[in-house]
Amino acid sequence: MRLVKTITAVAVATVLLGGCQATSSERAANDNQAAVVQQLPEVNIPYEMFTLDNGLRVIVHTDRKAPIVAVNVWYAVGSKDEQVGQTGFAHLFEHLMFNGTENYDDEYFGPFERAGATDMNGTTNNDRTNYFQNVPTPALDMALWMESDRMGHLLGAVTQEKLDEQRGVVQNEKRQGEAQPYGRVFGFLAEQTFPEGHPYSWSVIGSMEDLNAASLDDVHQWFNDYYGAANAVVVLAGDIDVETAREKMETYFGDIKAGKPLKKLNSWVAKSTGTKRATMEDNVPAARIYKVWNTAELGTEDSTYLELFNEILAGGKNSRLYQRLVYDEQIASMVSGFQYNRILAGQFFVIADAKPGVELERIEAIIDEEIAKLLQEGPSQEELNRVRYSSVASFVRGAERIGGFGGKSDILAAGEIYQGNPSAYRDEMATLSAATPADLQAAAERWLTDGAFVLNVVPQPKYTTAQTGADRSKLPEVGQLPELDLPELNTFTLSNGLEVALAERHDVPTVQMSLVFDSGYAADVGGKMGTASFTMSMLREGTAKRSALDLSRELEELGTNLSTSASLDSSRITMDSLITSLEPSLDIMTDLLMNPAFDATEIERKRSLWLEGIKKEKASPQQQALRILPSLMFADDHPYNAPLTGSGTETSINSLTRADLVAHAETWLRPDNARLVIVGAVTEAEIKPLLEQYLAEWQAPATAAPVKQFPEVARFNESRVFLIDQPGTPQSTIIAGQLAPSGKVDNAEAIDVMNTVIGGSFTSRLNMNLREDKGWSYGARSSWVQADAEGLLLALAPVQTDKTKESVLEILAELNGYIGDEPATAEELDKVKANKTAKLPGAYETKRALLSAIVDMLEKGKDMTWLEAYGQRVNSLELDEIQAVAADVIRPDALTWVIVGDLEQIEEDIRSLNLGTVTKLDTNGNPID
Known part of the structure; x- marks a missing residue:
């Protein structure tokens, strides 16, 4: 079973390293004692680094204590590199990387299990995707062959069947995570604490909708965009030297393409102002408060200071909040916190669970009180020394291992991917070692005095349901609708x-x-x-x-x-x-x-x-x-x-x-x-x-009032096509227009209903065809422009570029069918009648709506009786009347087509339809050539 961590607190794993002495500053307000020297344990991770001609960076650390080699491959791609509408791709692709390659189309774990590999996994977070394993030295060639094969020879093995299988696995992973207590919190917090469009505003695992929409082409594109050799780092640590590593890496990875150049954000903190609050009901055992601030990004001094500040405030039993809430006042059962460091931005978390009967507001007040006290007084030297030493100890214990989370290969890869320096831990160590209580206090002042997001997660109330309910065997009929009663x-x-x-x-x-x-x-x-x-x-x-x-x-x-x-x-x-x-x-x-x-x-x-x-x-x-x-x-x-x-x-x-x-x-x-x-x-x-x-002073001049003159309009007897070029657009916009009756004609209701059936509603024929059945368009419709003189009847459909020709044919087929062997049906007419009349009682609820209707009515020379009788006129329409109006108005053989799109891709196809004379226009409507 593969375990994927979608959220990792990089803070402890990358922050520190001993090896030098730090001098503490005096803190007179607390203990008034002289500065002391804190002895920190020493750790050194020597390495050599080289880059292949294809841009692949290789880091080698030699450690001969055991005949094993850690192979740690990091790609500089995570969920932050996704786009809105395509979330979850990085994590989904990490799953696909374990499903075989073009040259080993089988479960990836098999050879490694037989070779006795350990610490084997793959994970995705916001900023990177990594794959790692420890293998016995004799199995190193096998491991490098496998890793290089999926870096350079994967796509041929990524089939629709595998995509569907892993999509289901990931969706079940998402369901499993969200089914856990508080499992929906971090996705919600991502949405609420970062602005729309920010790369951290969605969860690593993505949304169900985006996962469902992921196509095989999308997945292939993701690999081509981000899995090139130049976007990766390989760390070899353990029973290996740089000469051997160079030879093997050239052999297995030297022929892999570098990949495309990429554009990447470096920082986007999105610091907030004011306090934002939300409450979430969930199936949880206790009420919980999350208090979050957007803070400095990974690699800054403030991110290190905030880690230490958080440890003093909420990190373990000796923290101020734990002692106050759990030990002293005993109103919380759990208190924790962490500084969540990422490339673009950090976040400072404080979390506490209330005991039964305790209001979260009471716990929040104490959180605020303790933060305010720390901001005012600063932490004590003893507190700083304690959390600093504990953090270094955790780092040292992790660095004992060559692989796995927190191991040496992990530390070196993280430094290179996140900060462009395998030795980034040394810089963080220097900041950590020299940190003073005043440094922590100042950093907290900068980041924690404004912009908090507070989420209260509370147990969902226990509801009950009735033993019986409504008769579900049939839909209740709508009763007699009230008559429209408008003012005089x-x-x-x-x-x-x-x-x-x-x-x-x-x-x-x-x-x-x-x-x-x-x-x-x-x-x-x-x-x-x-x-x-x-x-x-x-x-x-x-x-x-x-x-x-x-x-x-x-x-x-x-x-x-x-x-x-x-x-x-x-x-x-x-x-x-x-x-x-x-x-x-x-x-x-x-x-x-x-x-x-x-x-x-x-x-x-x-x-x-x-x-x-x-x-x-x-x-x-x-x-x-x-x-x-x-x-x-x-x-x-x-x-x-x-x-x-x-x-x-x-x-x-x-x-x-x-x-x-x-x-x-x-x-x-x-x-x-x-x-x-x-x-x-x-x-x-x-x-x-x-x-x-x-x-009183607004008077008509002596001259006669102007009168608009509408000359007779010549109708076209054949179709014409006008093309407007918009290079590179992913859609073509198709408009098919023709002359239509004025909005003042006596049978206006019949024309309106006729248009509604073919394209005037969501369930109209055009939309159901191009959107719901074909999926070529977000929405297709028709519209009757009801002018004083001649009107226009327009069919409009923005469609994907590669379906432009086919969409034109479908529009024509619908129009021809509508006046031919597929006329309007009784069911369609009844549906439109019901919709147009059932909404009448609420149609004139507002003065604005009534005013608009009266203006339109008077312009047509009608009165309030006519307006009130609209429903009766619609209900009296017969099917043969709608069919006759369609045959009289719609002229598929005399349409004026205006199509805007990438002509390099669509012009030849449009001309092949032989709809009529084809003319290319510029953006002002002037013919070209």
Whole structure:
């Protein structure tokens, strides 16, 4: 059986070595005695080191006391070298290294057991993976052959069967560990004490999800990335000399590839501030407290000082906490602690188990009290001498052995891998020997005065279950759903001609309103793209009497949310105010409406940010496609021939002037081109006088209100393909677009339901095919863009690059089947009906949701009766109606395909589909060549 240690406290094993004398400093506050000399035992580990031409480092220590040789192979790879989503790889691969090689495809332990090997194991921690064994001297060639064979000749023997087998072993190891009392603690602590993405923020053993996802290709890549000769150290210790070692190492390891160059972090302490707390219930025998601080990394003087400080505080029966909690007050059954040293960061642990009936808060208070006392007074010289000598004694006893944990080969390998120096123990010995109580005190001050994480692990309460329960033989049916009952909509007109629609809702004392203008991106036609969006955004950037910061400050003081925006067909000023703040909020809203400053400095600041936003849109495959698609669907003189993001182009935004913004506002933001919709705890009698007061000066100009013109759109009779290159991307983004009916058509519910079945929900056909069945995409969907004029029907699927062609074929197959021999089914229709109607009672719970629905309703020329009858209209839809709408709307033979991906990998495949004319576009949508 192989034992794998996923957490090792390297502290004692690597820290110290005697061989010289240390002078202690005077500690007047405690015993006022003169400095004394502490005699430490002497240990020496002589070695010679050489490097093969392939970068493999070899360390040789000769010790002839027994005819055995320790072979210790360390790879500079651990769980810290994994990526989010691929955790557990280092440990999983360590298991695979014991399952045979290309030239010895059998259980690795066999030859060693027959040769009488001892201290044989392999382990993984955050920073390294090691494999070690002691073998009789005559078996050294066998051991080196085996170790070199798995370093250089492994992958041919790593099969899917072996991966699945060891994956199961590791997962059972994880289950076994987590089934132990407190077995889930260290994984949780890793997540909570380091920031997301930090290499120590996940456990060495990894997550079940990541282990399940590990593919054979992933595992092979891991070996190729990290198991090269240049990323390894081999220590030979015992009955061996450097000449013999060099000859044998050249023979067995000299032909192994160096491996790829690697990038590695050197330090990331992630020191915290404040105190963070958590409680975990578990099947544990006693309540336990863990108190943890992020501290200095391995190899620093502070890490050594903190080890000694921890020993004085919590290391054994003579420690201050053990004596106080276990002996004196007898409220704890166990106290321990350690400084957990690793390459990137250390952690200082204090752990205590409460006796029955004792609150963990009482134990924590004493922990804090004893730490505070040590911080204030410092440790005594006697305490420092005691823990220093004990630590050195442990080190000396370990160094008696040539192999195994804490043996000489282990010490030398750790020094080289962790600190680039086999003699690193000497530096730590020097720090340890010269350490004074003041050094320990100062280090603790630096690291333990802030940033603690406190975890209380408490026994899970004993729950009981009833003898009987619900009938599980069938799913209960949903009862009669309540009818939708919306407030009445009261409409009136202000003296300036502004139409107002008010729905009263007095549940909480707030008012929400949206001033909607018939403009939007479509108003930019004939002008500069992005003007509408830019103008609406600039309204929040200051007025004639309020700067942008003044606006933000006043709104924050009033507790009011005020936003400005533009969409395809409309622009809006939306406000959410408390009743008590309504009047001053209206003052601000009307100020930015009627007196926008359009300050030149603010315009340039906004322009700079806006252009950066366009760059980001172009960098996103989906947004890039949505920017370009409208220009492929609509003629130049059509209002919808503009990026669907509304942001315009670099050229148009760079050319915008203050005069353009003023002209847009004066042309489109006028009361006879607007409607104010209000939902809230206010009556007409209360709100109308306020509106008249604050909007009295907002008058329509003498000229007629503008009207957007929508020329007839020519429909395409054949498919076209447009390709946009994004080299190196691992995904292709596929959009298939076509013209569709306006959102104002009478059968809009039927079109919406039809779209939901094919691609408008998680369980739609497109998503179930490409995500759930094929696993080629994280999500595929279709969307109906419900515009005032012609709409768009879009199918969208980001897919893995090597399945681009196949995904296009699947999308086509789904669309053709939907209007052909696989039309919508009664089951699909019933499912969509149930979903859309069952959620209606809660759909308008908030004022914001009701406000949005009323705005949309009024733009379509409908009333509240129509809105309330939505569920009835959906439920009345018949299957043949859905099938007929699909056949009428969907045109798989006349799609406009926009595909963004690595054209070097996908272009030839796309062209081979013969979908239609293929055109390559640049990032601005211009044809290439």
